[in-house]
Amino acid sequence: MATVDRSFLSWPFFEERHRALAEEIDGVGRAEAASWNEFDEDDQGAVDGTCRRIVQRLGQLGVLRHACAGTDAKLDVRSLCIIRETLARHVPLGDFAFAMQGLGSGPISLFGSAEQKARYLPRVSQGSAIAAFALSEPHAGSDVTAMQTVARRDDAHYVLDGEKTWISNGGIADFYVVFARTPDEGERAFGAFIVDTGTAGLTVAERIRSVAAHPLARLLFKKCRVPASAQVGETGKGLRVALGTLDVFRSTVGAAALGFARRALLEAVQHARARRLFDQPLSEFQLTQARLADMALDIDASALLVYRAAWVRDTIADRVTREAAMAKLYATEAAQRTIDGAVQLLGALGVRHGSPVERLYREIRSLRIYEGTSEVQRLVIARELLAGEAEPARA
Numbered sequence: 001m002a003t004v005d006r007s008f009l010s011w012p013f014f015e016e017r018h019r020a021l022a023e024e025i026d027g028v029g030r031a032e033a034a035s036w037n038e039f040d041e042d043d044q045g046a047v048d049g050t051c052r053r054i055v056q057r058l059g060q061l062g063v064l065r066h067a068c069a070g071t072d073a074k075l076d077v078r079s080l081c082i083i084r085e086t087l088a089r090h091v092p093l094g095d096f097a098f099a100m101q102g103l104g105s106g107p108i109s110l111f112g113s114a115e116q117k118a119r120y121l122p123r124v125s126q127g128s129a130i131a132a133f134a135l136s137e138p139h140a141g142s143d144v145t146a147m148q149t150v151a152r153r154d155d156a157h158y159v160l161d162g163e164k165t166w167i168s169n170g171g172i173a174d175f176y177v178v179f180a181r182t183p184d185e186g187e188r189a190f191g192a193f194i195v196d197t198g199t200a201g202l203t204v205a206e207r208i209r210s211v212a213a214h215p216l217a218r219l220l221f222k223k224c225r226v227p228a229s230a231q232v233g234e235t236g237k238g239l240r241v242a243l244g245t246l247d248v249f250r251s252t253v254g255a256a257a258l259g260f261a262r263r264a265l266l267e268a269v270q271h272a273r274a275r276r277l278f279d280q281p282l283s284e285f286q287l288t289q290a291r292l293a294d295m296a297l298d299i300d301a302s303a304l305l306v307y308r309a310a311w312v313r314d315t316i317a318d319r320v321t322r323e324a325a326m327a328k329l330y331a332t333e334a335a336q337r338t339i340d341g342a343v344q345l346l347g348a349l350g351v352r353h354g355s356p357v358e359r360l361y362r363e364i365r366s367l368r369i370y371e372g373t374s375e376v377q378r379l380v381i382a383r384e385l386l387a388g389e390a391e392p393a394r395a
């Protein structure tokens, strides 16, 4: 019986509490996998319902307390990465649900006022409120500064008008952190605003189906009025809130990819040992061994980059732009190669709908696109290199 390599947990990036957390989440993944992986992917209601159920359970189990920072605690990126990697290995939708509670409430954890933290974070961490992060627009994906949603000041309120698309948890979220231009405060001013579901003027215009079944939506804001106290972070500095939040969570996308890749390698090794052809196990062929070796190498390289970025953020630097970009770029591209390799090793079984590697094949694809495409990560790395900022800024 093949097992997953967990020797990385003895690397110097981790403390005892991280090893204990990995053990705990592995137990959660094992216990919940059957129930969380079983839903009709063609039924939006089933996808939404499973996601809600997962969030509630992750809250009950105490896992979501790692997804947000209270008034006295900060986000521990190594913990976020260990949880994402481990959940992704067992239950892709479990990883999605955990990650979105973190990203959706991330602006509040990192930039929110004491009142905003007290009002939203306990519910996010208990799993009684679902969070979402609404930055992208139909004409503003990689180029976030092209966003057209505006928030105009009206006495003690802001009034939002515009459109957001590809919003994860769209349709099931209890609140959205929405980014908008604030033209009254300057041509290049942006704001971040908490908009509760049910606020007049906010509607879910379309549910979006993607290659893997997740809750996603396009949102419309028409004269959507929120109190000025719903603004997160400094007036006019909403882009800093968005980019600062992504800087923390980007390495965790690499961690999810790593979890998918580890699962794919496990499935590939098990199959290669069990499958006999030409009178010997598939694993005895050197071509097979070369493929498995490349997969294992990609996985270790990804793990080193992901946990390097997480460790740097947790221990020495506030911004980890270069490290996080490298971790996300390498781990997501490598996981795509590893999963494709696993599909190939399984032959027809690899493309059978609903099989673990077929699901991973669909799950991995979006990770190379969201929270900054692979091309954008390359541009970020090159920009830092050419600016001579190879060393992380010391906190």
Ligand SMILES: Cc1cc2nc3c(=O)[nH]c(=O)nc-3n(C[C@H](O)[C@H](O)[C@H](O)COP(=O)(O)OP(=O)(O)OC[C@H]3O[C@@H](n4cnc5c(N)ncnc54)[C@H](O)[C@@H]3O)c2cc1C
Pocket (backbone or CB within 6 Å): 133, 134, 135, 136, 138, 140, 141, 142, 143, 165, 166, 167, 168, 169, 210, 216, 366, 369, 370, 371, 372, 373, 374, 375, 376, 379
């Ligand atoms: C499953 C999924 C979930 C998502 N969830 C969220 C969410 O919760 N919240 C949210 O706000 N958004 C979300 N998004 C949106 C995501 O962040 C955007 O799709 C992403 O930023 C890319 O933007 P785009 O799709 O508009 O592509 P574009 O920006 O139009 O890019 C198109 C292509 O151009 C390339 N490109 C961009 N710039 C350059 C350049 N300078 N040189 C060369 N090539 C370039 C890109 O790499 C890409 O290949 C999600 C997307 C997906 C697929």
